[in-house]
Amino acid sequence: MKNIFTNGPISPAFIADSIAKHQSKTSIGGHSIFLGQVRADQIDNKSVTGIEYSSYEDMALEKMHQIREAIFSRYSLTCAHIHHSLGLVKTGEICLFVFTSAPHRRAAIDACNELVERIKAELPVWGKELFADESFQWKENQ
Numbered sequence: 457m458k459n460i461f462t463n464g465p466i467s468p469a470f471i472a473d474s475i476a477k478h479q480s481k482t483s484i485g486g487h488s489i490f491l492g493q494v495r496a497d498q499i500d501n502k503s504v505t506g507i508e509y510s511s512y513e514d515m516a517l518e519k520m521h522q523i524r525e526a527i528f529s530r531y532s533l534t535c536a537h538i539h540h541s542l543g544l545v546k547t548g549e550i551c552l553f554v555f556t557s558a559p560h561r562r563a564a565i566d567a568c569n570e571l572v573e574r575i576k577a578e579l580p581v582w583g584k585e586l587f588a589d590e591s592f593q594w595k596e597n598q
Contacts, residue, residue, distance in 0.1 A: 457521045460538045465549035474555060484534050486561030488568035492552030494545050502587040506546040511581040523574045531567040533558045540581060
């Protein structure tokens with residue numbers, strides 16, 4: 457099983473390099489990319505400054521493997537890459553990078569959307585929203 461976790465934010469350089477590596481794969485006709493970014497939400501008059509992500513990594517990797525296999529059996533994909541942050545990610549930084557490729561755009565787009573929804577709903581990853589006043593609350597996915 458591939459490790460999907462990155463300590464801290466996912467860098468724009470890493471994302472650009474991942475995209476560039478696909479130029480030689482000439483059977484690909486479409487890519488779809490989702491980037492999750494930490495928002496500076498206002499909650500109860502407090503500003504979110506970052507999210508600290510944690511996970512049961514072994515369980516999460518097993519679940520991600522199952523999700524990925526289901527997506528590949530449903531869509532005609534060339535590849536799918538998933539990267540999720542652990543640890544502190546400040547507002548404005550990238551915490552989730554999902555990148556799908558396929559011979560045709562519709563499969564890439566639909567698979568990417570389904571991957572993101574399933575990651576948010578099924579992966580045992582938790583986010584602690586950190587506030588400017590040094591308090592926190594556990595994030596609830598919407």
